Amino acid sequence: MAAPSLDILKEDQVRINKYSYLNMQNHEVQRELKINEEKVNALQDALDELEIAMESEVRIMIGESFVLCSEENALSRLEKLRDVKKEELNRLRAQAEISQKEMNALKTYLYAKFGSSINLEED
């Protein structure tokens, strides 16, 4: 005679799978978020240094080399880059929040249904 907790409905399996996938995706998003944050900070630092330095010509990194260009050019390029990265940052943060909410909802449901037969914690 099968114990009740051994029979699982298809929709519950789908929920478990969803949770697992969201978890994996969340890890990746967190990694990207960190990289992106560092990039934004680096760009902001560069902009601040540029303002303080008050040079007429600076070297700016394009690709893998440093190109000599006027301060205004450098300024506008850096500002554009920083804004793009900031938008990415916001997008990533929003995504992380959404998946976190979904994961919490799934967690509540699954724990309520399966109790101690299921473990959804990070190890």
Next chain:
Amino acid sequence: MSQTIPLSQPSSNPRKIPSVVFFEHVGELVAQYGADPLLKQLNELYSKYKFMEAQLQRSKQVLKAKLPDITNALEMVEYLQSTQEEIKVDFQLSDCIWTKAEIPQTPSVALWLGANVMLEYPHEEAIDLLRKNLANAESALESTDEDLKFLKEQITTSEVNLSRVYNYTVISRQGK
């Protein structure tokens, strides 16, 4: 004599990765095939999926590593196209050695195509080629991600199947 238990089935996955069969009642399955063959074959299937997952993760890393090269090249060519006069650069000659160069206005650039082949292109064509390469790399990355998502589902379902069969055998043994 072992029979192949139908634990996986063809799926709609574009790369033809089979999907795991989901069964609601463990008891029937164990009664039909026997716990030991079930566990053995479930484990084999699970290992296959894990192996595939590791493979895809590796190729994803390779793809991700290629992306910066393409974007750097694209950035430089776009910059070259946008300037009207010669530019002065500091570029890396070798590890830890940087040197200055003056790049006059040129109508074309040379792109490294791999396999010791370098081809000269006018700016526009170079940018087109690089953008196409970037799009290809990004779409390859996307399909790898799609496959990884699909695999993750199969792996989770396999893990649940394994633990359910195992728990069933434990409980039925206790019941005896």
